[in-house]
Amino acid sequence: xxxxxxxxxxxxxxxxxxxxxxxxxxxxxxxxxxxxxxxxxxxxxxxxxxxxxxxxxxxxxxxxxxxxxxxxxxxxxxxxxxxxxxxxxxxxxxxxxxxxxxxxxxxxxxxxxxxxxxxxxxxxxxxxxxxxxxxxxxxxxxxxxxxxxxxxxxxxxxxxxxxxxxxxxxxxxxxxxxxxxxxxxxxxxxxxxxxxxxxxxxxxxxxxxxxxxxxxxxxxxxxxxxxxxxxxxxxxxxxxxxxxxxxxxxxxxxxxxxxxxxxxxxxxxxxxxxxxxxxxxxxxxxxxxxxxxxxxxxxxxxxxxxxxxxxxxxxxxxxxxxxxxxxxxxxxxxxxxxxxxxxxxxxxxxxxxxxxxxxxxxxxxxxxxxxxxxxxxxxxxxxxxxxxxxxxxxxxxxxxxxxxxxxxxxxxxxxxxxxxxxxxxxxxxxxxxxxxxxxxxxxxxxxxxxxxxxxxxxxxxxxxxxxxxxxxxxxxxxxxxxxxxxxxxxxxxx
Amino acid sequence: xxxxxxxxxxxxxxxxxxxxxxxxxxxxxxxxxxxxxxxxxxxxxxxxxxxxxxxxxxxxxxxxxxxxxxxxxxxxxxxxxxxxxxxxxxxxxxxxxxxxxxxxxxxxxxxxxxxxxxxxxxxxxxxxxxxxxxxxxxxxxxxxxxxxxxxxxxxxxxxxxxxxxxxxxxxxxxxxxxxxxxxxxxxxxxxxxxxxxxxxxxxxxxxxxxxxxxxxxxxxxxxxxxxxxxxxxxxxxxxxxxxxxxxxxxxxxxxxxxxxxxxxxxxxxxxxxxxxxxxxxxxxxxxxxxxxxxxxxxxxxxxxxxxxxxxxxx
Numbered sequence: 001x002x003x004x005x006x007x008x009x010x011x012x013x014x015x016x017x018x019x020x021x022x023x024x025x026x027x028x029x030x031x032x033x034x035x036x037x038x039x040x041x042x043x044x045x046x047x048x049x050x051x052x053x054x055x056x057x058x059x060x061x062x063x064x065x066x067x068x069x070x071x072x073x074x075x076x077x078x079x080x081x082x083x084x085x086x087x088x089x090x091x092x093x094x095x096x097x098x099x100x101x102x103x104x105x106x107x108x109x110x111x112x113x114x115x116x117x118x119x120x121x122x123x124x125x126x127x128x129x130x131x132x133x134x135x136x137x138x139x140x141x142x143x144x145x146x147x148x149x150x151x152x153x154x155x156x157x158x159x160x161x162x163x164x165x166x167x168x169x170x171x172x173x174x175x176x177x178x179x180x181x182x183x184x185x186x187x188x189x190x191x192x193x194x195x196x197x198x199x200x201x202x203x204x205x206x207x208x209x210x211x212x213x214x215x216x217x218x219x220x221x222x223x224x225x226x227x228x229x230x231x232x233x234x235x236x237x238x239x240x241x242x243x244x245x246x247x248x249x250x251x252x253x254x255x256x257x258x259x260x261x262x263x264x265x266x267x268x269x270x271x272x273x274x275x276x277x278x279x280x281x282x283x284x285x286x287x288x289x290x291x292x293x294x295x296x297x298x299x300x301x302x303x304x305x306x307x308x309x310x311x312x313x314x315x316x317x318x319x320x321x322x323x324x325x326x327x328x329x330x331x332x333x334x335x336x337x338x339x340x341x342x343x344x345x346x347x348x349x350x351x352x353x354x355x356x357x358x359x360x361x362x363x364x365x366x367x368x369x370x371x372x373x374x375x376x377x378x379x380x381x382x383x384x385x386x387x388x389x390x391x392x393x394x395x396x397x398x399x400x401x402x403x404x405x406x407x408x409x410x411x412x413x414x415x416x417x418x419x420x421x422x423x424x425x426x427x428x429x430x431x432x433x434x435x436x437x438x439x440x441x442x443x444x445x446x447x448x449x450x451x452x453x454x455x456x457x458x459x460x461x462x463x464x465x466x467x468x469x470x471x472x473x474x475x476x477x478x479x480x481x482x483x484x485x486x487x488x489x490x491x492x493x494x
Numbered sequence: 495x496x497x498x499x500x501x502x503x504x505x506x507x508x509x510x511x512x513x514x515x516x517x518x519x520x521x522x523x524x525x526x527x528x529x530x531x532x533x534x535x536x537x538x539x540x541x542x543x544x545x546x547x548x549x550x551x552x553x554x555x556x557x558x559x560x561x562x563x564x565x566x567x568x569x570x571x572x573x574x575x576x577x578x579x580x581x582x583x584x585x586x587x588x589x590x591x592x593x594x595x596x597x598x599x600x601x602x603x604x605x606x607x608x609x610x611x612x613x614x615x616x617x618x619x620x621x622x623x624x625x626x627x628x629x630x631x632x633x634x635x636x637x638x639x640x641x642x643x644x645x646x647x648x649x650x651x652x653x654x655x656x657x658x659x660x661x662x663x664x665x666x667x668x669x670x671x672x673x674x675x676x677x678x679x680x681x682x683x684x685x686x687x688x689x690x691x692x693x694x695x696x697x698x699x700x701x702x703x704x705x706x707x708x709x710x711x712x713x714x715x716x717x718x719x720x721x722x723x724x725x726x727x728x729x730x731x732x733x734x735x736x737x738x739x740x741x742x743x744x745x746x747x748x749x750x751x752x753x754x755x756x757x758x759x760x761x762x763x764x765x766x767x768x769x770x771x772x773x774x775x776x777x778x779x780x781x782x783x784x785x786x787x788x789x790x791x792x793x794x795x796x797x798x799x800x801x802x803x804x805x806x807x808x
Contacts, residue, residue, distance in 0.1 A: 026589040093554045097563075100556075129594050162740055162756065169738040169802040179653055179804045184645040189652045190739065191694050227591055241589045249585075252578025259539075259571025263564045270560015285694035286667065286684050286733060288743040288755050305738070305773065306757045312775030312803050321803030323773045324738060357591060389758050399758055400771060469588035473511025 024472040027250040028230040028243035032119045037254060038112035041261040042105045043216065049102040050205065056088035056095065057081070057154065059201035061194035070278050078282040081197050085155035086278050101269030106148050108265060110297040113141050121342070121372050124360035125229045128353065131343040133222045138339045140215050143208055145297050150204040152275075152295055156197060159275075161283025162292050165190065173324035191285055231359050235469045238357045242469045293386060303385030304331055307407050366425035373421040374414040381410045517587065522580035529581060535573035542566025653804060656695045658781060658795040662687035664700065664730075672790045674726055677702040680747040684733060687792065695800060697733040697741060698781050700790070701763060703750065708785075717766025723782035728790065730781040731767045734801040735759060737774040752778070775803065 010016040027033070060080040066073045068087045078086075088095040117137060120126050126134040149167070153160045168190045172178045185199070186192030227241050236242050244250050268274075280289060294302055304327035313320040338345075346368065347353065362369040384391075385406040392399045442454050511518060522528035545562035549555065595601070616623040664672040664685040672685055683700045690696050703713055704727035713724040723729070731752070735742050740756035751770070752761040759774030761767040767778035779800050782793035799807050 024587075024589065026587055094550060094556070094559050096556045097559050165740060166738045166756065172802060172804045175805050177805075179649040179806060183647055183649045183652075184642055187646040189649070189695065192646070195646075226594065227589070235586070235588065239591050241591055242586045244583075244585050245587055249578050249582040252582060253575050256571040256573070256575030256578060259567045259574065261571075263567035263571060266560055266567065267564035270556050270564065284667070284692060286686075286692065286697035286741050288741040290744070290755050292740075292755055302757075308773050310737075310759075310769060310773050310775040314808075317808045318805055319803040319807040320805065321775065323775055324802065355594070389755070399760075403758070403772070467516055467586060469586040470515075470517055471589070472585075472587045473515075 022224070023245065023247040025224065025246040026228070026241040026243045026472075027246065028228050028236075028241060030231060032123070033228070034257065035112055035116035035119055037257055038261055039109055039116055040216065041258045042109035042112060042265065043212070044258065045105040045262050045265050046102060046109060047209070047213075049098045049105060050209075052095075052098045053088060053102055054205055056084060056092050057201075058084040059154065059198045061156070061197050073278065073281075076282070079156045079197075081154060081156040082277070082282045085157070089278065097266070097270050099269075100272075100274050101265050102151075103274045104268040104272070105265045106151060107274075107296060108268075110141070110144050110148060113137075113144060114297075117141065118372065118376065122360075122362040122369055123229070123231075124356065124365060124368070126343045127346070127356045128343075129226055129355050130222075130229070133219060133226070134343055135340055136215050136219050136222070138336065140212055140219070141339075142336055143212050143215070147204055147208040147212065148295055148297055150200045150208070153200055154197065154204060155275075155277045156283050157275075157277035158280040158283050158287060158289050159292055160277075161285070162288055163294055163298075164196065164283075165285065170324055170328040173321040174329060175318075175320050175325070227357075229357055229359050231361070236358065238355075240469070241357075245472045293390075296383070299383035299386040300379045301328060301332060301382075303382035303406075303410075304328070306388055307382075307385050307403060307410060363425040363428040366422050366429070369425050370418045370422035374418040377417040378410065378414040381406065381413055385410060517585050518583045520581045521584045525581055528576060532573045532576040532581070535569050535576060537569070539566050539569025539571075539573055542569055649806070653801075653806065654799045656795055656800060657687050657690045657693065658696060658698075658792050659687070660792065660794045662792040664688075664698075664783065664790040664792065665691055667691050672700065674728075674785050674788050674790065677728070679703070679705050679727070680745075682745045684741075685730065685790075695734070698730050699733040699742060699745075699752065700728060700730045700783075701745065701752075703727050703729060703763065715764055715766055717768075717777075717780075720766065720780060720782070723780055723793070725783050725785045725790065728783060728785075729763065730783050730792075731761075731763070731778040732781065732796060732800040733778075735774055736769070736776040736778060736802060737772070739801045742778065 006016060006019075058080045062080045063077050064080050064083050066076050066078050066083050066086070068074070068083070069090050070086055073086065085099075089099055090096065120134065120137070149163070153164050168182055168186060171185065172182045174181060183189065185196070187195040228243070230236050230241055230243070233242075281287075293299070305324065308323050308327045311322045311326075313322050360368075362372075388399060388402045388406060391397075392402045395402075440455070443451060444454065445451050520528070542562050542564070543566035546559060546566055549558040549562045596604075665688045666672060667684055667686065669688075669691045671688070672683065677683055677700070679702055681702050685698050685700045686693055686696050703724075706713065706727040708726065712721060713727050713729060715721075715724065715729070731742075733741050733743070735754040735756065737754065737757055737759050740754050742752045742754045742759075742761065744753040744755055745751075746753060750763045752763055752767065753759070754761075754772070754774065757773050759772030760770050761774070761778055762770050766780060769775070769777065779796040779798050781796060784791055784793050
């Protein structure tokens with residue numbers, strides 16, 4: 001059966017040669033390689049739940065009277081977008097589960113991208129020849145953030161509506177063209193002529209997902225073409241890849257992992273309430289709720305807007321709202337351009353033009369690691385600064401104190417982080433044997449009172465790391481008896 | 495590279511495997527137990543998925559759906575992963591990595607194909623090349639311009655004006671006229687010009703600072719030239735924050751301050767709503783009001799553009 005199908009396809013497309021190579025593709029075994037998989041499978045969940053939601057959501061600002069089953073809203077005049085969002089939560093079977101899972105998947109998607117990116121950064125996987133894939137990845141992060149914001153805005157509830165208002169003001173702050181861009185995008189002065197929800201919708205469900213999906217294909221295509229990086233170790237060189245083959249070992253593990261990622265997202269969606277739009281109510285431009293915060297991945301921008309001093313520039317009959325333009329446009333632009341250029345910047349600094357297939361251990365590159373840690377601290381502090389009001393309330397201190405604290409520590413903590421990390425890296429490099437795989441030692445005493453230490457036998461599995469790697473075999477010779485006792489029965493002791 | 499000696503031998507037929515080869519061994523020390531764990535996990539997965547079907551059919555309860563489907567997928571996923579990790583061949587296996595770059599001749603051949611073949615074509619027919627480049631540029635410009643331009647109207651003076659006019663009656667968001675007895679001291683109300691209830695640029699926050707009568711001296715605001723912009727202890731400001739346009743919806747009565755919940759700009763109401771704290775750069779524009787026959791009216795519109803800053807604002 002299989003034989004016939006492969007032959008049929010091969011006669012037409014010649015799949016056997018490349019296909020075999022693909023099945024034999026080697027995946028190095030390291031937990032940190034799983035972070036990108038979380039992002040990929042969150043994207044799968046986003047598509048699946050998103051398709052479900054798109055069957056019920058109506059992208060329209062048209063005003064209707066709500067008649068659904070949520071009593072507090074019944075009889076109120078709301079937009080069709082809001083009405084259908086509440087409707088798909090309460091009146092569509094498993095709709096609430098799908099909506100909340102979708103939201104959680106978006107948060108996890110961007111979170112795993114951020115952590116994956118940190119892994120790539122700290123291990124130097126972005127170096128030649130993988131600069132292109134780094135750029136593709138940064139682009140996906142950027143588009144993911146934008147698409148997250150667009151999706152968050154679609155239900156037309158009070159909290160997301162306030163976010164759109166802020167986005168409009170940010171666009172408006174661009175010198176020369178800002179007010180034109182705002183009017184073009186929104187179809188008029190804020191809140192526009194009702195066109196913004198359909199526009200956000202088509203961007204959110206078609207244009208950006210197609211681009212992100214295409215970039216994922218490019219990301220994985222480059223990965224197959226260039227093969228994986230690997231950590232240094234026994235038998236691992238710049239000229240090979242050591243690990244387990246795509247089929248069946250990796251395929252089984254990664255498919256199982258896809259199911260588990262989906263399961264966690266579903267459990268979050270079912271048990272951890274997120275974005276209860278029916279409590280916020282319909283967006284009205286003159287209403288607002290307390291402690292308004294965006295989704296976590298927008299936090300760094302919101303924090304930057306909060307701690308920025310009110311430096312509006314006025315002169316020659318024009319205004320440049322620097323208190324918006326600098327943090328929201330210039331800073332965000334600099335951030336992503338800096339990310340894009342990082343491989344180049346590092347190359348300039350280290351004068352290292354060689355190709356690298358073996359990864360760095362972070363401690364062995366103390367400057368890069370310290371710098372990366374400082375960057376993480378910087379953006380994390382900006383993220384924390386997006387809840388100044390909540391903190392002031394919680395710690396019972398004045399808003400002024402919290403604001404000035406953040407204005408200082410956003411810059412001070414990264415500097416401290418740099419030096420501390422740098423020191424830790426150097427200490428770790430100096431310590432002998434640190435980070436090596438440990439094995440139990442048996443201390444025995446001889447009759448004459450001598451003590452000696454013997455390392456224990458490797459456990460099965462531990463031993464696998466000590467074998468010499470061999471190419472994936474073509475086929476396994478089996479006699480019928482061998483098949484009987486075949487897989488799962490251990491016959492060789494190492 | 496010192497490791498070059500380790501590179502695998504030249505590509506040839508792949509070796510034939512044997513189950514006795516340690517590379518083909520499972521990771522688990524007790525494969526039987528691992529198989530049992532994977533099997534139980536898969537069974538839980540099957541039960542969970544069936545459970546989801548039942549939960550969906552009979553109850554449609556979000557938590558039941560989540561726990562059945564979640565546990566179902568978790569069981570399937572864990573079983574499959576355990577199978578892969580503990581019972582399948584772990585290797586290590588190796589794959590050769592070939593240099594990414596082509597030979598020097600191939601690079602030269604490709605570059606030459608582009609520069610020479612292309613160069614000759616363009617060099618011989620400079621006119622056609624120039625015309626096509628110009629044509630593409632023209633198409634790009636004319637295609638982009640209407641695409642962007644038809645998205646929405648030009649701003650004109652829309653950012654400078656609101657619908658507040660002389661003698662506009664103040665109404666609430668549901669269109670009810672505002673009477674002088676509507677607010678007690680410390681009360682706030684969002685008001686609009688009559689006929690435009692709910693409109694974003696017109697949103698105005700009306701505050702009652704003191705309960706004054708027509709005979710009392712008017713409310714003293716420290717901002718110059720606005721002594722008669724208040725009425726009977728009422729004062730009105732644009733509700734749109736001058737930072738990012740959020741509604742300035744929080745009023746702290748003891749300190750007589752308006753607070754924007756978005757980025758915590760704080761405006762001193764008695765000093766003409768100047769920002770005292772936070773990122774807002776300008777005071778909230780004030781709406782001059784008056785009381786006629788017990789109802790509140792605007793004396794005129796705002797004397798400046800409301801809301802956040804933009805390039806055209808003087």
